[in-house]
Amino acid sequence: MKVAIIGAGNMGGAIARGLAQGHYVRVQDITVTNPSMPKLEKLKVEFPAIQVSTDNHEAADADVVIVAVKPWKVEEVLKPLRLRQPQVLVSVAAGMTFEDLAHFVDPEMPMFRIIPNTAISLRASMTLIACRNASEQQTLTMLDLFNEMGLAMLIEEKQLAAATSLTSCGIAYVLKYVQAAMQAGVEAGIRPKDAMKMVAQTVEGAARLLLENEDTHPALEIEKVTTPGGITIKGVNSLEHDGFTSAVIKAIKASI
Ligand SMILES: NC(=O)C1=CN([C@@H]2O[C@H](COP(=O)(O)OP(=O)(O)OC[C@H]3O[C@@H](n4cnc5c(N)ncnc54)[C@H](OP(=O)(O)O)[C@@H]3O)[C@@H](O)[C@H]2O)C=CC1
Ligand SMILES: O=C(O)[C@@H]1CCC=N1
Numbered sequence: 001m002k003v004a005i006i007g008a009g010n011m012g013g014a015i016a017r018g019l020a021q022g023h024y025v026r027v028q029d030i031t032v033t034n035p036s037m038p039k040l041e042k043l044k045v046e047f048p049a050i051q052v053s054t055d056n057h058e059a060a061d062a063d064v065v066i067v068a069v070k071p072w073k074v075e076e077v078l079k080p081l082r083l084r085q086p087q088v089l090v091s092v093a094a095g096m097t098f099e100d101l102a103h104f105v106d107p108e109m110p111m112f113r114i115i116p117n118t119a120i121s122l123r124a125s126m127t128l129i130a131c132r133n134a135s136e137q138q139t140l141t142m143l144d145l146f147n148e149m150g151l152a153m154l155i156e157e158k159q160l161a162a163a164t165s166l167t168s169c170g171i172a173y174v175l176k177y178v179q180a181a182m183q184a185g186v187e188a189g190i191r192p193k194d195a196m197k198m199v200a201q202t203v204e205g206a207a208r209l210l211l212e213n214e215d216t217h218p219a220l221e222i223e224k225v226t227t228p229g230g231i232t233i234k235g236v237n238s239l240e241h242d243g244f245t246s247a248v249i250k251a252i253k254a255s256i
Contacts, residue, residue, distance in 0.1 A: 001025055001141075004062035006077055008034035008043060008052075011092050012068030014120040018149035020047045021123070024141070031059040056081060066090040066114075078104035085109040088138060092116065094164060098132040098157060110134040112142050113160060116149070117168045125150035126167040130157040151211075165255035173251055174203060 003025050005012045016032045019025050031051035034040050040052035053059050060081040069077050071093040083089055084106035091101055092114050101111055115128040127146040131139050131154070139154065146152035155163055178199045185195035209221050226232040239245075 002029045002062040003064045004059035005032045005066045007068035008032050008039040022148040033059045064088045068092045071096050110138050115164050117171050120149050123149045127152040128163050129154050161256050165252045169255040
């Protein structure tokens with residue numbers, strides 16, 4: 001399977017690295033393009049067998065074409081390439097619908113919209129996948145590719161905006177909590193670097209408690225920490241008095 005990645009920025013570069021380290025695509029079958037060379041040269045140093053080019057046309061003769069440019073550049077990038085079935089189009093452009101994309105390529109071709117988050121650079125992404133005109137096999141392949149870069153989930157296109165807020169924007173919201181907790185720790189005399197590690201490991205632990213037990217729920221895990229009359233319930237109730245739950249709901253909805 002030959003894969004072209006158009007755009008070697010945060011997302012394109014991370015997907016290229018993820019694919020190159022994965023089991024489904026041979027490194028020499030990956031071509032990455034960008035208007036200038038520095039990002040491509042960096043990739044080439046890391047993966048000497050990877051193909052790089054500043055010419056999108058040269059790369060577009062691939063089985064799967066992943067477009068990873070900013071949303072407002074998608075039209076000018078895709079139109080000249082005249083992509084058509086049996087090629088598969090994969091777009092990571094947030095907010096660009098299948099209907100939008102269909103104006104720039106063969107509208108009947110298989111298409112995927114993929115929304116990773118920035119943890120894809122560590123192969124720890126929550127990646128959302130929606131499909132149109134795709135076979136079951138093509139969809140399974142896409143899930144396999146992105147499950148190697150974290151956790152991938154197939155959802156309907158109409159859920160993408162809300163799910164993007166939870167996952168891509170969600171990285172920023174979680175980090176805002178980390179920053180706030182660090183500020184409190186520093187005020188209490190903990191060194192910033194130590195506070196960052198303490199909070200980050202705690203966030204990872206909380207995530208694993210949920211991800212590694214299908215039968216659990218945040219409420220159950222919170223109950224395990226909150227000793228009646230103890231210190232945790234004081235903090236949890238303080239968060240509620242200050243509108244924490246409401247603030248998070250408003251933030252997620254603001255990003256949809
Ligand atoms: N960042 C995030 O968390 C998420 C981003 N996305 C989506 O991913 C897409 C890419 O975002 P991101 O990677 O952050 O952006 P970047 O700006 O980091 O990457 C875009 C890349 O595209 C390159 N580029 C520009 N024009 C062309 C062209 N004509 N042909 C080939 N390459 C070109 C740019 O080159 P250069 O700048 O070197 O000139 C740059 O390297 C966006 O559509 C965004 O909506 C989706 C989910 C999450
Ligand atoms: O903030 C944004 O618009 C982009 C899309 C999803 C994450 N970052």
